[in-house]
Amino acid sequence: MTKHAAPEKQMVRIGFNPLTDCASVVMAAVLGFDEKYGIKIVPSKESSWAGVRDKLLSGELDAAHSLYGMVYGTQLGVGWQKRDMAILMNLNRNGQAITLSRRLAEQGAVDGATLAALMQSAPRTYTFAQTFPTGTHAMWLYYWMAAHGIDPMRHARVITVPPAQMVSNLGAGHMDGFCAGEPWGHRAVMDGIGITAATSQQIWPEHPEKVLATSAEFARAHPNTCRAVIAAVLEASRWIDASAANRMAMAEIISAVPYVNTSKDVISARILGHYQDGLGKSWEDPHPLRFHHEGAVNFPFLSDGMWFMTQQRRWGLLKADPDYLAVASAVHQIKLYREAADMTETPVPQGVLRSSTLMDGKQWDGSNPERYAASFSIRQ
Structure with a gap:
């Protein structure tokens, strides 16, 4: 293991949104993995993804639990000022869901095919929510709808709602469905106001989800701090995935008011892979929310970042093809990640691209x- 210089900044403020997949950042601080690497992580609860982006850019946050596509949207200047960004690591895979309202379910819409049939047979304005225009949840929602013949840009109204506000807005009848991270899909099921029409891992098994992001400026000025943060979060990720008991302990901690602020049982079932759709169907998910998986989760594959750019291009958010590989190579801090992986004895894959087959x-x-x-029949 190589010895590295001391962190340039010891106190590191890391933003997160109240979601189950903020757990590795929170647990790195709670369990003291940060101190092992000479830093102190200060988790900062945020209320929206736009807030996370703005505070990253202003320097109010040093780093953040972030949406993959939000980082790329900022890098490429989609809908906001263009700023160079840095992805330090992937935080998790899987574990998001598309929820439809109980009202739609009673009309027969319980999955993609039946939703498409209902929207065709009973035309009106159907409203669906995602958490950020360039983010992962927008891309999962659009991909799933399009795979069932629904053009999300022409056949539906899509709005942006912060994750923690999804369930209350669905309950109030402001929308017909949403895509968000857990525990909000399960919360809607437990409250009897929604059903799980699809999990994100049904759309793309072992898909990339949140990343640990910072500005390129911060990463350039604080490489030792960034390396230490990656190492601490890698250790926390390994700890969470080590046992069901650790996952339950994590659920207990992150369910508290300073973090996700919901009941532990809303979080714990799905992190153990126990799913129910709200219609009487239960299953053990083969691709549950993962935080480490022997390091496979955490490596910032260039192909993962490139996929989000392809979807932003598909839906007209990007008006022309970027240099996909060059952009991803600039954003992903693979050298820093490899060094942190070495410090924590985390296995690192050979290549920087991986192959996946999606639902279609x-x-x-x-x-x-x-x-x-350009290969999709439904696109902008």
């Missing part, structure tokens, strides 16, 4: 992003 049978491997982005 399309394969993504990062090899020809321009062709991939």
